[in-house]
Amino acid sequence: MARVDRSLEVAEGETILQAVSLSKEFSGGGAFSRHKADRKTLAVDNVSFDLRKGETLAVVGESGSGKSTLARMLLNLIEPTSGSVLYQGRDLTKLHARQMRDVRRHLQMIFQDPYSSLHPTHTIFEIVSEGWRIHRGVERPQNYRHRVDQLLEQVGLPSAYARMYPARLSGGERQRVAIARALALSPETLVLDEPVSSLDVSIQAQVIKLLMTLQEELGLTYVFISHDLALVRVVADRVIVMSAGRVVEFGETEDVYTRPKSDYTRSLLESSPSVLVERLSRARANERTRLGSTGEGPIAQAPPRG
């Protein structure tokens, strides 16, 4: 396994990252726009939370909730309009480029779309080893080949893939490559922006299992952005619910799912198809015992057939 720079060792369970009053304002319309509609939009509005080492913190919300913008602010890919991100005590928003680059070794990201997060004319080998070329000194060039093979194995891909171009790989395989790339620098924290939303249902479970297994093996901390409530429930320790840029709920997963405090969370949970199905199936089961009908779609029940 890779050597990890544990100079700033944080104990399990302690705060490793802190978001303090993060806000992001986008001004639409460009420099010369005079339209009233091109006012500033507040994508993220005063968001604060802490991230504990080793945990999986989920950020759920619908489109426009600001969760993706928030994710990028944590890594300083988008500069916050106000607020700060404290990573292991250092304020990322105040670092200059060189310092930020060093921090990036510890904080990596997995992006949503595996079809565009890998450069089309770079081989898998080049993609996975890119981090070492940017951060010279982490890995010796002689070792690149061997390490890439190791990483590919870790994510469940044959080493023969190293010579290929991303176009040859399926969505699930590409996402694995993205994971290998992120792990190459032995980070401590991963921000995962809808890592499986673009994948087929049967592949999603594969990749989720891989991610969670890796988390255990490598002691990683995850920030898991998703709109899929059912998925979040089984992977997250704590959940943040966002709506229109604000945090509307923040707590332990089970608490949020069984005793939601905010109306928005409640309506979100109630609209999720799997929850709906569960509720309606129970109701239908009751109906069935009452009427004795066979299984039909719960929305439009036909009277029993002869």
Add this chain to the structure above:
Amino acid sequence: MKNLHDLTPGLVVDDSTASGLLGDPTLGGSFDTKSGTLKWVRLRVLLKMPVQLTAALWLVSLVVVALTIAPLFETAANVQNLEVRFLAPFSLDHGWLNVLGADGLGRSELGQLIVGTRTSFLIAGGVVVVSATIGSAIGMLCGYAGGWVDASLMRLADVIVALPTLLLALAVLFVLGTSIINLVIVLALSRLPVYMRTAEAQTRSLRERTFVEASRSLGASSRRIIVKDIAPLVLPTVLTLAMLELAGVILAAAGLSFLGLGLQRPDVDWGTLVADGRSYLTVAWWLTVFPGFAIALTALAGNLLANWVRAMGDPNQSGRLVAKIMPKGNREPVDK
């Protein structure tokens, strides 16, 4: 029978499905490196496309001629031999040098053509290389940087476009004097905006792609991103443009020379040849037709090759092209 619940955890990719995808290099459009690197396969594809191959060979042979044997013909091109004034082509009576005829001063047409090739290509090559590299570099920087840098440099490009090439040429050549170098400078300047705009527009859209974001999250500097992520994707477009431009520049240089703004004797390119032959069109057609033909053929070759370059550069299209041309060559059997 295996237990129904004993589903594989999915951490290792099943070999059979992997090869199902692997066996066909056209899926997704790229091909594996078993058959050699990307560049060699593309070359082999070119070898099987007769039209494009001819175009490529024509251009390559012109370059070879320009670089190697052209200097040898300089004497032939300039020696005046009044015995063979206006000699008609296609006869070997006065030696093979005059097989394409001779001009009003008895200079070998073939010789002038060959020397002209060198000049034309030097100019065209020079212009294309200079304008393409500088133009696309500026364009990429603009596109990536955005903001006022982008805006101001693009306005500069607009200014250049607004100026008629001829006027520009007139001004510059009047001030600096006519010579090959100056001609190259003028033409390169006038062609700059095309590359700038193309590169800038493409960079602007590429900048938003996720793999750029991924590079940034790895800690890549802007310079690294432009060179490693953006440039390889802008390159095919620029290359295609350059091929098309090649033809255009030869024509433009010829035009300028034709108008007397370009080269003066003893420097001769295809354009000056056409210009010189213009007055004698009715009595000595070969003086105009042969150089004109050369210009047209080269322009055509450039255009034909440009399409191929573009198709090869696009990862989606190149795979299909390979499959069409080489149905059995690269692939492992699909059904395993």
Add this chain to the structure above:
Amino acid sequence: MSLIEEEEAAQPDLTESPEVLLRVENLSVDFQSERGHIYAVRSLNFTLRAGEVLAVLGESGSGKSVTSRALMGLVPSPPGRVTGSIVFEGHEIAGADERHLENFRGKGIAMVFQDSLDSLNPVYTVGSQLTEILRVRAKSSSKAAQAEAVRLMSEVGIPNGAERLHDYPHQFSGGMRQRICIAMGIALKPRLLIADEPTTALDVTVQAGILRLLAGLRKSARMAMIFVTHDISVAQLIADRVMVMYAGQVVEEGPVGDLVAASAHPYTRALLMSQPGLVDNWRKLKPIGGSPPENVRKLHGCPFAPRCPIAQPECIASDPPYVTVGQQRSRCFFAEDVHSGPR
């Protein structure tokens, strides 16, 4: 109002056994491309009765979208080739020419697509697109078309319909746009509505609203639906029957409740068992190894065999037969064992 309350409010009148609206026999769609021959859909057989909702469930490469296009005659004929029989209300429409198909499109069968922004013309107002259908196909007068358009807007749940007819598609949210597409779909009162992943691109709360709308329309308009989706929960919510597709073939088909409670095909089972909604811990997720095939070329054997946990040599060597187990039809040699296996 929850879905249950809605259904209490209006039970459909299906006391008499509804007639067969659509009968599909041996439908196959293949494509000839420079990549070779691709068999997108193979020997599809199913029937649909009036007022019934059939969900076509599948992942990428399953052929579900191609099927929906084939039913509308939207498969481009070279390079595609549609064979087999599609009988709608007694008329054969497979391979019919454009003129013939026009009698059915919109009036008999209508379609709603996944990308509502792409489905609407951005340079025309929503109202003009809606009224165009009514004026051209239903021969309504401008005034009548206008009135009907307003009525349709309210039927699909868009407030201030009359004013919003003057707006352009980009001025609506995704969910609203999809409602407009549905309005355009039902404008001519079709007997069958084909919806190809209409809610996939939408937020969860918006999706629930669209599903309610469709369920309501099915009752009020006595409309049958074919609902293409990859989400089994959505299928459970909206459908009476489910047809599970894999690599261009139907692998299982049956009433949705039975199919989910006791599926008779390893793929359906595996799909259910890899849903996060059904486990309480990620460790209990059981993913299927490998990936769904993208472009199907092979013709023999069960397409799921490479990934199937109970595959046997005969699964690769020969085509499994369709076996009727309980209320379902399954294409597996071991359908009965799968059906009676532990849940």
